[in-house]
Amino acid sequence: MKSTDRMDIKNERLKFERHLKEKGLRLTTGRQIVFDEVMHAHGHFAPEELVKQCHQNKRRVSRATIYRSINELLEAGVIRKTAFGEKHQHFEHIYDEKPHHHAKCLHCGSYIEFPDLGEDKVYKPYLEKEGFQVIGHEMHFYGICRKCQ
Amino acid sequence: MKSTDRMDIKNERLKFERHLKEKGLRLTTGRQIVFDEVMHAHGHFAPEELVKQCHQNKRRVSRATIYRSINELLEAGVIRKTAFGEKHQHFEHIYDEKPHHHAKCLHCGSYIEFPDLGEDKVYKPYLEKEGFQVIGHEMHFYGICRKCQ
DNA sequence: CTAAAGATGATACACTATCTCATATGAAGT
DNA sequence: ACTTCATATGAGATAGTGTATCATCTTTAG
Ligand SMILES: [Zn+2]
Ligand SMILES: [Zn+2]
Ligand SMILES: [Zn+2]
Ligand SMILES: [Zn+2]
Numbered sequence: 087m088k089s090t091d092r093m094d095i096k097n098e099r100l101k102f103e104r105h106l107k108e109k110g111l112r113l114t115t116g117r118q119i120v121f122d123e124v125m126h127a128h129g130h131f132a133p134e135e136l137v138k139q140c141h142q143n144k145r146r147v148s149r150a151t152i153y154r155s156i157n158e159l160l161e162a163g164v165i166r167k168t169a170f171g172e173k174h175q176h177f178e179h180i181y182d183e184k185p186h187h188h189a190k191c192l193h194c195g196s197y198i199e200f201p202d203l204g205e206d207k208v209y210k211p212y213l214e215k216e217g218f219q220v221i222g223h224e225m226h227f228y229g230i231c232r233k234c235q
Numbered sequence: 236m237k238s239t240d241r242m243d244i245k246n247e248r249l250k251f252e253r254h255l256k257e258k259g260l261r262l263t264t265g266r267q268i269v270f271d272e273v274m275h276a277h278g279h280f281a282p283e284e285l286v287k288q289c290h291q292n293k294r295r296v297s298r299a300t301i302y303r304s305i306n307e308l309l310e311a312g313v314i315r316k317t318a319f320g321e322k323h324q325h326f327e328h329i330y331d332e333k334p335h336h337h338a339k340c341l342h343c344g345s346y347i348e349f350p351d352l353g354e355d356k357v358y359k360p361y362l363e364k365e366g367f368q369v370i371g372h373e374m375h376f377y378g379i380c381r382k383c384q
Numbered sequence: 385c386t387a388a389a390g391a392t393g394a395t396a397c398a399c400t401a402t403c404t405c406a407t408a409t410g411a412a413g414t
Numbered sequence: 415a416c417t418t419c420a421t422a423t424g425a426g427a428t429a430g431t432g433t434a435t436c437a438t439c440t441t442t443a444g
Contacts, residue, residue, distance in 0.1 A: 169375065189369070191367075192370065198362075198367060200358065200361055200365070203354075205357070205374070206376070208354070209336075209349065209374075209376065212349055213338055213376060213378070216347060216349070216381065217381030217384070218338055218340075218347060218380055218381060219378045219379040219380075219384065220338070220378040221341065221377055221378040221379070222376070222377055222378070223375060223376040224375050225354075225358075225374045226318065226372060226373050226374075226375075227355075227358065227362060227367075227371070227372040228371055228372070229369040229370040230368040230370070231366070231368075232365065235366070235368065
């Protein structure tokens, strides 16, 4: 882990604490565990994957708390939700990520990421003319990955 | 309904029949009902909505058959799946639609559609350089709609 | 120390989608 | 028309994800 990562995580932690304070919530052991496990998740994760990860790492925290904390992290802007067209939600932490999108292999289910090239610039004026106030966007490509050709 | 719509639907029907034939499946009453209801669904629909719609219209077809037929329609290219970041799947028929994307209001949950401006042209070369063969893409904006401002 | 607010975990619940399997249906051959 | 057999269907079971409930525990404030 690079030292910049440690700084980034610290920064995310502050964001989380600020959010909790604003809502009058406490930074409890359970929430710390979830924060920690989320920060160390590799790439995207589904809530149930995080439940397993916590269990494997012998972190004593319940499923309910994990789900609840994930939602707090989302509200705090520490993670973001990504819709992959599947039946469950996906999240990823934001701290060491550049704005990017995802391309999914329809064969093996893997993802590759690629940078955001700012296409929202083109669409924003159109949507705003329609009276729609844009907060964000995501783009999903799908196809066949290199390995599966 | 415009006459062009009728032609479009007929065309979709042929596509469906061709697909079934290729898979050695029959165009049964159940599949006809689902095809029909899907064609007359207004905009996007979730499978469970279609189940309700069929029930309201007194079409005697089971939930299982509806789900199964939806998947056949998907494979036949008559409908497409769209991930709206929700917990269930969404579909929409293709026949009278121009390529478009969706913007979701985070407040009331409604959608507006807007035309595809061809941003995939910019991304395809990048992804193909990575060895990823692009089949398609979708883009989701989210924000606040005119009514909810 | 006490009271109030908040947090947790176990469990129940709701919902979506799929699977199973017994029965029904349709196409083809005799 | 009768038989055969692959396919289709419906009812209900099952699996998976996420939320709601509520009794119990913990923290904070006074
Ligand atoms: Zn692949
Ligand atoms: Zn990503
Ligand atoms: Zn709205
Ligand atoms: Zn649409």
